[in-house]
Amino acid sequence: MDGSLMNKIMNKDLITILFTPLLFLLIIYPIVALLTNLEVPGVRETLMDGLFWDSVKNTLLAALVAASLCVILSIGFGYCHLFMRNSLLYKAANLMNDLPIALPHTVAGLALLLAFGRTNFGFAGPTGLAFTMIAVVLAMFFVSYPLAARAVASGVDQMDLESIAVARTLGDTPTKAFLRIALPALREALFSGFVLSFARSLSEFAAVIMFGGNVPGSTQVLASYVFTKVEEGEVAMAVTASGFCIFLSLILVVLVGQGRRRRA
Amino acid sequence: MDGSLMNKIMNKDLITILFTPLLFLLIIYPIVALLTNLEVPGVRETLMDGLFWDSVKNTLLAALVAASLCVILSIGFGYCHLFMRNSLLYKAANLMNDLPIALPHTVAGLALLLAFGRTNFGFAGPTGLAFTMIAVVLAMFFVSYPLAARAVASGVDQMDLESIAVARTLGDTPTKAFLRIALPALREALFSGFVLSFARSLSEFAAVIMFGGNVPGSTQVLASYVFTKVEEGEVAMAVTASGFCIFLSLILVVLVGQGRRRRA
Amino acid sequence: EPVKLNLYVAAGLKKAMDVVVEKFIKENGVETYPNYGPSGGLYTQIIKGQPCDIYFSADWDLIEKLEQKEMLAQKKKFLKDFIVLVVSKTGENKVRSLNDLTKDGIVLSIADPRAPVGRYAEKGLQNSGLFDTIVAKGNIKAKPSTVNQLAILVQKDQVDAGLIFQSVANMYGLPPIDSMGTDLTGEIVFGIGVIKGGNEALANKFMEFAVQNVAEFVSYGWQPYE
């Protein structure tokens, strides 16, 4: 309904009384209130801290890998959502999908530690998988995956099923039809899932610190850097690092948005 | 494609090699590993702890209110998504929508505290809004809202726009048409947003503790109960309380699923 | 095999510990990995089998718990801390001593009693006979889970007063206006535990090294335990 008269004339009622003030009050105002607490010395100190840049690097790397993993697994979920709606596997997966969201994060980290720590995964190294970048990635993945799965499922619901049927009659197995036809149609949904799970990964700290540890320069990410700075009493530096998380997430949103526009 | 031959015959390829093992390994196995750590004494002790039940009550109350608030605000966002796609307000809202996801939670709590604490909201009480159940709700809302907004936006994308056009010609203002026609069509999306933001609210602790205050029996919720139990070294009790979060979230999913089936 | 030392350190000790670790590496050429976290979280990692050679806890109780589980090779009381009263900008005029906490309309925050700092603060208030009045007047408005959150509340003027560790007050630049003696709160001890089955010899060495360099910690507000 772009550029419609509907828009021009009567936008102002429901919005002005409900949405605009609430959005500003509850979402934007707190973020602004936080950012006004940025102080030049704190910002400078943070930007000159080598460990900060290490944690930025770790965060970016881990969040990108975690978000990619989320997307890959959610593609699998999308396949089930498309072809196996009645199977037990699908029903179980669908029920389990959202559980990580509801699990308090400290305990999510504990769950991962118990599962992949050296008791069960001792063969993988002296600490199992714990306290490695793999652990950081898995912790981020664990808390972010449900978001990607939801995004893909709703993408599948909007898909043209006939074109998949045609591909099948042209000789595609379900896997081929899925990869060649369904996946390109899911591009938007996958992007959306990627952005959400990347952003969610940036913010995760409790699970990351429990399973990934918080070794500066090695497994420290921005969120645990923030925690450490709070412990040290350096609130201004913590706020700076948080602002950086928002900045990273905004950059991703804009980049993805531009990529999308260029293709369209 | 229910009950189709497509399903029966060739499901087994992409799934078995990709999705099933990963899902089990990365999502289900950790949760199972966690639950095997439940011990009878820990469970008993938790269930007999009055403060535990207080926190259950607080959690349910706050998460339900927060999820409802998420849904209400996301309805507003849905309205913008439907009628004002080209407005500056919408574009800003859309960009801002996901920021709370990317903000580390401790700092999210700090942001809320600075925004609604007594410095700016002193008129509302001796501590501003901080350290009250309202604060708990707002903290949960802040971290959960993006999920609801995404769900509603994708619901709007699937909607029949012509029926809204018809309602307009029958005398509806945009607000009326939205409330009477679009909203009922968004029921599924709203449910999905509600479930997600409820589950997300259950798990939030860092922001809740910082802004809500964590006074046992008054503003303590399950997630902060879990955190204190971990700090005390009472792992079994922490696991029990977390199991309870999962349980609450599953109940909600099943209830909503049933309600949906009954209506259909 | 290169020699490695896995260090689990309560995050509050980080600033001083960073200096000590750097010195230790320089002098001994040993790879040392400090993992900073909340004391309870580190404890959980240890009992769930993660490799740790030496553990610096902000809570002596957790060291004793490890001993009960027979996971300790060595333990040592390392630092002493104290509970002090700090006030915010608004609180300055209302609160000048611990006794003022019983006045009407004071917004006080103490930590969750299940965090060590909260436990000591509560005990101290009880022993000084103030606690019941404070509770009766409903002056305790927030019970954050960690001492740092509490310090932030005071620093950002969200409460009038808070009871926190002297070391934390120091790091947050909050001058104490009153303090509680050991007679009120009992001993507040930061402890060291050397974990059984790890690199015990090196861990012992690090423990001694930390004790020698206790001055680093003193400069952040702790006192050495003797």
Add this chain to the structure above:
Amino acid sequence: MLKIANLSKSFGTHKVIKNVSLTVGSEIRVVLGLNGCGKSTMLKIVAGILASDNGKILIDKRDVTALPPEDRHVGYVPQQASLFKHLSVRENIRYCLRNGRGAEADIDQLVEMLKIENVLDKKPEALSGGFQSRVSLARTLASQPHVMLMDEPLSDLDLAIKEKLIPEFRKVLKKLGIPVLYVTHDLSEAQLLGDRFSCMIEGVLSDADSAEKAFGLIRESISDYDLHGPAQHQLRN
């Protein structure tokens, strides 16, 4: 009376409606046109759902160009019936009453004329296509519009059902005596329904003496297309 004067509309750089003028009295004016020629766009502009770039719309001499849809008192019947799914047929038809339009008695009469008494308590999804079209028409007529705008309301139906519905619809519409602007791409539908005819070719509207003549003009316009593939201006975008 409906009067459209010099209407134009572009989407981006794509001119969809080109200086269209048209007057419709108390008659059924059928506009024939191919897919994508701009029929729906024209109707939506008249209904107020889309804004035009230029031009004027007058309904019974009232200039409605700047009014939102709810203030124009037009009836709009879209191609897919687009019934309100969560409401029963009865509630669909009585929808306008909520906005203080239409009259109970009229609605009863409509229900009778369109033979939908038996489905009043059903939900739209339980109706056959033919009945969905009738309900859609009834829902719009119930609001006593001053002008009817109908966007291929029968094009999703089977021929056999269409054959039965067209005379019914014509009877109902003629009885009201208001201007009806009816767009379609179906020649026989146009022949059976219309009083007067126009054809729309790539956004340009021209009058024609009969439905056949209108169709002839359209057929001529596509000979090129058939021989050489779609010309640039015929592409959908």
Add this chain to the structure above:
Amino acid sequence: MLKIANLSKSFGTHKVIKNVSLTVGSEIRVVLGLNGCGKSTMLKIVAGILASDNGKILIDKRDVTALPPEDRHVGYVPQQASLFKHLSVRENIRYCLRNGRGAEADIDQLVEMLKIENVLDKKPEALSGGFQSRVSLARTLASQPHVMLMDEPLSDLDLAIKEKLIPEFRKVLKKLGIPVLYVTHDLSEAQLLGDRFSCMIEGVLSDADSAEKAFGLIRESISDYDLHGPAQHQLRN
């Protein structure tokens, strides 16, 4: 040769296909039927996209009943062209080559016969409806199917364009000499395209001597509907 024997299919309690048997030789068999009578369901079962509850399907004497769609070598042309949106027209048509079906030379010939040379590099969304239909047909024929299944492939098109396409399509299909099962609800389309005719009424298939006769049977079946509203068994669900 395509042979369907005693096919049945229910969705839940709703019987959609009722004991259908049919043999199609090297001819165009048109099945006429109303909306929702089960036409698409029947085609999907033959294509292997849906499983039937009962019955057998033989293609050139090979029993394909239990085979997945990719092993049946049937061509399926759906109602909306459902082209692969992210691929160019050329890539759409050559899709079968990826699975080792069809031959380059044949494809060139098809492109020429269907006059789509000029649009080969376009994306489907840039095509008019008529061209989308041609590409959809070409894409399917390129795979050298043993049987063609066509589900109202022209029903979304304008009459004027349909008129031009039908003889073209007939020519191409007749040239291949394979069995074609073509379903539609449009009488004139049936008349122009078909060699032999059937009608489907509520899941029951009967032969008819001509398209008109098939249409007549269908028309009779709906008289009730028109007078008294939809009977229970005619409801969509």
